[in-house]
Every structure is written in C-alpha cells, then in structure tokens.
Amino acid sequence: xxxxxxxxxxxxxxxxxxxxxxxxxxxxxxxxxxxxxxxxxxxxxxxxxxxxxxxxxxxxxxxxxxxxxxxxxxxxxxxxxxxxxxxxxxxxxxxxxxxxxxxxxxxxxxxxxxxxxxxxxxxxxxxxxxxxxxxxxxxxxxxxxxxxxxxxxxxxxxxxxxxxxxxxxxxxxxxxxxxxxxxxxxxxxxxxxxxxxxxxxxxxxxxxxxxxxxxxxxxxxxxxxxxxxxxxxxxxxxxxxxxxxxxxxxxxxxxxxxxxxxxxxxxxxxxxxxxxxxxxxxxxxxxxxxxxxxxxxxxx
Amino acid sequence: xxxxxxxxxxxxxxxxxxxxxxxxxxxxxxxxxxxxxxxxxxxxxxxxxxxxxxxxxxxxxxxxxxxxxxxxxxxxxxxxxxxxxxxxxxxxxxxxxxxxxxxxxxxxxxxxxxxxxxxxxxxxxxxxxxxxxxxxxxxxxxxxxxxxxxxxxxxxxxxxxxxxxxxxxxxxxxxxxxxxxxxxxxxxxxxxxxxxxxxxxxxxxxxxxxxxxxxxxxxxxxxxxxxxxxxxxxxxxxxxxxxxxxxxxxxxxxxxxxxxxxxx
Numbered sequence: 001x002x003x004x005x006x007x008x009x010x011x012x013x014x015x016x017x018x019x020x021x022x023x024x025x026x027x028x029x030x031x032x033x034x035x036x037x038x039x040x041x042x043x044x045x046x047x048x049x050x051x052x053x054x055x056x057x058x059x060x061x062x063x064x065x066x067x068x069x070x071x072x073x074x075x076x077x078x079x080x081x082x083x084x085x086x087x088x089x090x091x092x093x094x095x096x097x098x099x100x101x102x103x104x105x106x107x108x109x110x111x112x113x114x115x116x117x118x119x120x121x122x123x124x125x126x127x128x129x130x131x132x133x134x135x136x137x138x139x140x141x142x143x144x145x146x147x148x149x150x151x152x153x154x155x156x157x158x159x160x161x162x163x164x165x166x167x168x169x170x171x172x173x174x175x176x177x178x179x180x181x182x183x184x185x186x187x188x189x190x191x192x193x194x195x196x197x198x199x200x201x202x203x204x205x206x207x208x209x210x211x212x213x214x215x216x217x218x219x220x221x222x223x224x225x226x227x228x229x230x231x232x233x234x235x236x237x238x239x240x241x242x243x244x245x246x247x248x249x250x251x252x253x254x255x256x257x258x259x260x261x262x263x264x265x266x267x268x269x270x271x272x273x274x275x276x277x278x279x280x281x282x283x284x285x286x287x288x289x290x291x292x293x294x295x296x297x298x299x300x
Numbered sequence: 301x302x303x304x305x306x307x308x309x310x311x312x313x314x315x316x317x318x319x320x321x322x323x324x325x326x327x328x329x330x331x332x333x334x335x336x337x338x339x340x341x342x343x344x345x346x347x348x349x350x351x352x353x354x355x356x357x358x359x360x361x362x363x364x365x366x367x368x369x370x371x372x373x374x375x376x377x378x379x380x381x382x383x384x385x386x387x388x389x390x391x392x393x394x395x396x397x398x399x400x401x402x403x404x405x406x407x408x409x410x411x412x413x414x415x416x417x418x419x420x421x422x423x424x425x426x427x428x429x430x431x432x433x434x435x436x437x438x439x440x441x442x443x444x445x446x447x448x449x450x451x452x453x454x455x456x457x458x459x460x461x462x463x464x465x466x467x468x469x470x471x472x473x474x475x476x477x478x479x480x481x482x483x484x485x486x487x488x489x490x491x492x493x494x495x496x497x498x499x500x501x502x503x504x505x506x507x508x509x510x511x512x513x514x515x516x517x518x519x520x521x522x523x524x525x526x527x528x529x530x531x532x533x534x535x536x537x538x539x540x541x542x543x544x545x546x547x548x549x550x551x552x553x554x555x556x557x558x559x560x561x562x563x564x
Contacts, residue, residue, distance in 0.1 A: 193386065193388060193389075193390045194390055194392060196360065196386075196390070197384075197386060197390030197391075198390075198392070198403070198407075199360075199378060200358060200360070200378050200382075200383075200384045201403055201404040201407055201451065201452070201455065202380060202404055202407035202408055202455070203403075203407050204407075207406075207407055211392070211403070211406075211407075212392065215392070215394040216392075216394070218394070290394065291435075292393055292394045292395075292435045292437070293394075
C-alpha cells in the first residue's frame with residue numbers, strides 16, 4: 001500500500017494526531033487576492049522517481065524475505081515475500097470468505113462510528129455553546145478521554161452480553177473523542193459577529209443552531225470525523241484480534257495462529273485499504289456538505 | 301414597501317460597559333430623536349462610544365439609564381423593525397447570496413417562494429441582480445456590503461442602524477456605496493441612524509450631523525445639513541459643504557485633543 005499523496009481537492013484540514021485539537025483557525029482579514037487552485041503539476045521525471053522508489057522498496061523486501069536475512073535485532077526468516085503475498089491475496093480475493101470478513105468489519109466500524117458521530121456532535125454542540133453544559137458534562141468525559149479505546153477491551157467484554165456489541169463499543173470509544181473535541185472547538189471558534197448578525201435578523205436558539213452554529217462548526221467537525229474514522233479502524237482491528245470471530249483484524253490474527261504467514265500481510269493490506277477508503281469517504285461527504293468551504297480557502 | 305413611521309428616540313440614555321472596578325461610562329445622558337424618514341449621522345472622535353451607542357439602539361446592549369423607544373413603544377432587546385448593518389462582514393459564508401438575503405424572512409417563517417421573490421427584489425435594489433447563487437467569498441468587499449444592506453432591508457425595517465458600514469472599503473467604492481445608499485433611501489424612505497468617523501460621509505448622507513464629545517459621549521452639537529436632495533458626490537465640493545465640513549472638523553479635533561489630554 002503506497003502512501004501516494006491524496007488529490008488536492010480534498011477539503012479537510014490535514015490529519016493531526018488522534019484526539020489532538022486542531023489548531024484554531026482564525027479568520028484572516030478578507031483579501032480580494034485569489035490564488036487559482038490548480039493542483040501542482042508533477043513532471044514525468046518525478047513520477048518515475050516515485051515509482052522507482054516503490055519498486056526498490058519491494059525489491060528489498062523480496063530479497064530480505066527470500067534470503068531469510070537475519071540482522072540480529074530483526075530477522076526476516078518467517079516474513080513472506082511479496083510474491084507469496086500476491087498469491088495469497090489472489091486466493092483471498094477469489095474466496096467467498098473475503099466478503100464475509102469485510103462485511104463484519106465494516107458493520108462494526110460503521111456502527112461505532114455512527115454512534116460516535118451522533119453523540120460526539122450532539123454533546124459537542126451543547127458543550128461548545130453553553131458554559132453550564134460544559135460544567136455539567138465535561139468533567140466525566142475528561143476523565144475517560146486519556147484512556148485509549150483498546151484499554152476498554154477487557155471491561156467491554158464484561159459489560160456487553162455479546163462480543164459483537166463490545167467490539168462496536170470499542171470502536172465507538174475510539175471515534176468519540178476526536179469528534180467531540182473538534183466539534184467543541186468548532187463551536188467555540190465561531191465568529192461572534194456571525195451569531196450577533198443572525199440574532200438581529202431574528203434567529204433564535206434552535207434556528208441559530210441549525211442555520212449558524214452547526215454549519216459554522218462543520219469544517220472542524222469534518223476534521224474530527226476524518227480523524228475519528230481512522231481511530232475507529234485502529235480500535236476495531238485490535239478488538240477483533242482479541243474477541244472477534246470474523247472480520248479483517250480477526251483474519252490477520254487467525255493467519256498468524258494457523259501459521260499462514262502470507263495471509264498476515266494480506267490482512268494488513270486490506271486493513272490499510274479500508275481505513276484509507278473510509279477516511280476518503282468522510283472527506284468526500286464533507287466536501288459535498290460544504291461547497292462554500294473550498295471557495296473561501298484560497299482567501300486565507 | 302414603505303414602512304409605517306419609524307421614530308427612534310433615546311432619552312437621557314446612559315451606557316456603561318464592564319462591571320465593578322472595570323466599569324466605564326461610555327455614553328452619558330444622551331437624548332436623540334430620529335424623525336421618520338430622516339437620516340441622522342453620528343460623528344465623533346474614535347473611542348467616543350459611537351458603536352456602543354448604535355448597539356444600544358439595536359437592543360444588543362442594555363442601557364444603564366434612560367429610555368429607548370420606537371414609535372413611542374418602549375424598546376428592550378432586538379426588534380424586528382430595527383435593522384442593523386455592521387461595520388464588518390457578517391454574511392454567513394455557507395449560504396449563497398440569495399439565501400443570505402432571505403435569511404431574515406426564513407427566520408420569520410416565510411415560505412420558500414415568497415423568500416425567493418423578496419430576495420431577488422432586494423438584490424435588484426442594491427444592484428446585484430444575477431449574483432444570487434454566488435457565495436459571499438466570491439464577491440468583492442463592496443458587493444458584500446451591498447448584500448448586507450439587502451438582507452437587512454428585506455425585513456422591511458422602520459429604522460436602519462448603520463455602524464460605519466463602508467469604513468473597510470476603498471475610497472472609490474465607498475463613494476459609490478454612499479450614493480447607492482442615498483438612492484435606496486429615496487425609494488424606501490426608512491429612518492437611518494448612521495455612525496461614522498468620516499466627516500465627508502456624515503455630511504453627504506445626513507439631514508443632521510450629531511457630533512459627540514469624547515468619552516463619556518454626550519452630544520456636543522447638532523448641525524443641520526442645508527444641502528438640497530437628491531445629493532450626489534459632486535456636492536462635496538460646494539461652498540455649503542466645505543463650510544459645514546470646516547465646523548465639523550474643528551469640533552472633532554477639539555474633542556479628540558481633549559480626549560488625549562484627559563488620557564495623559
């Protein structure tokens with residue numbers, strides 16, 4: 001899986017560390033200078049260099065694996081070579097098991113993520129807008145926040161009747177805080193003049209939320225959703241390794257237990273692929289929801 | 301679309317900002333009466349409390365003394381018949397120009413079709429026909445300010461409160477906007493209270509120029525503007541204009557100097 005740069009049309013702010021607040025986006029004074037947003041042209045030579053870099057990486061891997069290289073602190077004796085991985089991947093792609101694993105994993109991630117979206121945005125709007133809500137709701141959340149989603153696994157198994165629900169809960173915990181914190185941040189960073197202006201035009205609490213506060217916080221919320229999607233996958237895979245029966249994370253771990261080493265790497269690649277695709281989907285939905293946002297971006 | 305009446309009265313108005321030891325008197329026992337359809341411009345040295353005064357007239361700042369009334373009804377808090385145009389841009393960046401203009405009507409529960417008709421009419425009035433589907437960020441500063449005016453006028457206010465609405469524009473655009481405002485006013489006949497630190501602007505627009513003192517602001521002098529309407533930018537070179545300008549300049553300078561002396 002190469003980490004090729006994502007196309008520049010993507011609207012969302014660059015990824016920051018999970019659960020870290022995004023830097024406050026201050027409104028720059030409006031200028032009328034408009035920089036045309038043309039994706040930077042990359043020459044053929046640079047593409048060749050990049051392709052070569054990838055090819056060299058693969059070749060090194062192939063060489064290390066096929067020669068069972070042993071460097072003392074790390075050894076490649078049991079590491080499958082790219083060619084073996086390709087064969088295993090073709091096998092999995094042809095088998096009906098793949099759809100089954102993918103469906104299980106996707107269901108869990110989407111379940112936890114959807115829950116985190118509703119709870120995170122809902123609480124975030126309240127906490128960001130009202131001091132009373134912040135005093136009332138934030139202290140217990142702040143206590144829970146530093147606990148990584150993965151650390152919830154044992155307790156989650158004890159708390160939920162089915163292992164399915166406990167895995168969904170773990171992905172929920174993983175995605176909740178990035179979404180919640182970015183929503184709070186987006187609401188607090190909203191320009192007070194926009195709110196005052198809307199109020200003089202007759203906006204009252206509910207309409208103010210719907211028409212001003214939610215859309216104003218949306219860029220920050222989408223950033224939170226995109227980070228949350230990443231952490232949801234991270235938590236899911238770990239949860240599946242421990243308590244799963246199906247799913248891509250489970251498949252990876254099962255392959256290790258059954259000593260089907262090429263399948264481990266195939267599982268890893270699928271996890272990366274689906275994590276990336278779902279983050280892209282979040283960004284794409286964000287871009288659809290905020291056609292105005294890209295327009296103002298060049299003015300910053 | 302002529303709105304009924306529009307007399308805005310402030311009696312013995314006193315405004316203070318902050319609380320406790322940080323409490324500052326901004327406006328002291330100020331009495332001002334804007335007649336229906338009149339343009340009153342409020343001129344004063346910077347920091348004299350002009351903007352605070354306007355916020356109070358709009359119901360955004362509660363007075364600590366005195367009374368406010370609109371057509372003899374006491375005012376407390378924002379009133380739909382009072383339209384406020386801000387100094388800086390407060391358009392919602394996620395709404396198109398048309399939706400920004402129609403926003404006030406949406407808040408009052410009007411249907412989509414009625415909103416659209418009214419918004420298009422207003423955009424036409426401010427000279428922005430055909431730009432309704434743009435986003436605010438796609439417009440120049442002067443155009444954005446036209447949208448600000450349109451979205452306040454769409455609510456058919458009896459009084460238009462304007463807080464240095466053209467201060468951020470370049471000189472040429474500002475002049476065009478002043479003429480545009482006069483044209484709109486000639487058609488709509490709304491009462492306007494217009495705060496500015498620009499003497500030319502105050503005289504060009506106003507029926508009366510109210511000069512404030514330094515903080516705490518009181519009325520230093522009220523100068524009627526004896527220049528016939530309709531006015532265009534050319535009147536700024538007339539003898540009557542320059543005469544009045546000289547007097548305003550002297551008053552503002554005097555107040556500014558006293559303010560500096562008091563601060564030292």
